[in-house]
Amino acid sequence: xxxxxxxxxxxxxxxxxxxxxxxxxxxxxxxxxxxxxxxxxxxxxxxxxxxxxxxxxxxxxxxxxxxxxxxxxxxxxxxxxxxxxxxxxxxxxxxxxxxxxxxxxxxxxxxxxxxxxxxxxxxxxxxxxxxxxxxxxxxxxxxxxxxxxxxxxxxxxxxxxxxxxxxxxxxxxxxxxxxxxxxxxxx
Numbered sequence: 044x045x046x047x048x049x050x051x052x053x054x055x056x057x058x059x060x061x062x063x064x065x066x067x068x069x070x071x072x073x074x075x076x077x078x079x080x081x082x083x084x085x086x087x088x089x090x091x092x093x094x095x096x097x098x099x100x101x102x103x104x105x106x107x108x109x110x111x112x113x114x115x116x117x118x119x120x121x122x123x124x125x126x127x128x129x130x131x132x133x134x135x136x137x138x139x140x141x142x143x144x145x146x147x148x149x150x151x152x153x154x155x156x157x158x159x160x161x162x163x164x165x166x167x168x169x170x171x172x173x174x175x176x177x178x179x180x181x182x183x184x185x186x187x188x189x190x191x192x193x194x195x196x197x198x199x200x201x202x203x204x205x206x207x208x209x210x211x212x213x214x215x216x217x218x219x220x221x222x223x224x225x226x227x228x229x230x
Contacts, residue, residue, distance in 0.1 A: 055086050055090055058084040058085060059080060059084040059090075059094055060105060060108055063084075063101055063102075063105055064152060066079060066083065067105070067152060067155035067156070068148060068152060068155065071155055071158065072155055072158040072159045075101070075155075075159065077092075077098060080101070098159075102160060102166075105152070105156055106170065109149055110169070110170065113149065113173075116137045117177070120132070120136055120137060126185070127185025128184055128186045128228040128229055128230050130180050131181050131186055131195070131228045132225065134181060134194070134198060135194055135195075135224055135225065138199065138202050139201045139202060141218075141221065142214065142218075143211070143218075143220070143221055144201075145202050145205050150203075150206040153206060185230055186227075186228065186230060190228075191228075193227065194224050194227055
């Protein structure tokens with residue numbers, strides 16, 4: 044008798060997260076329906092519930108994945124760099140693209156996640172802990188801590204402006220701002 048092939052649980056989990064992210068980006072929180080996410084992921088609802096026993100757990104999974112991805116992207120950029128300010132440059136480049144917009148779809152995804160989380164302080168604490176960890180890293184980056192923090196807050200502000208749909212700064216001025224921020228990351 045041939046034993047069944049082992050199920051690739053991590054792949055199913057990733058497909059569920061991919062489907063949830065796609066639904067959240069396309070339709071906002073109201074589109075994050077477990078039956079639809081399961082269907083989009085190609086798993087049964089029971090399979091989805093195996094990995095994420097509730098919609099809250101699914102949103103928490105999206106938050107964890109987004110924060111981990113941001114962390115990995117920073118680490119890769121910092122490893123490819125050298126010297127003082129490398130983590131600050133990595134933070135800036137991972138947060139905003141050369142045109143000052145979000146470096147990825149994280150602003151739109153975070154908008155959907157925040158709408159799902161609401162004012163749940165306990166669930167928001169996970170995000171706060173990640174930012175506190177990144178802040179400590181920047182303060183120990185070999186730059187003046189105030190300068191590293193200024194760069195982080197400016198990058199966060201550009202990212203947040205996109206999240207909130209605020210009017211963008213004219214491109215020539217924005218390029219000057221980004222160049223000034225990058226210059227500040229040099230020791």
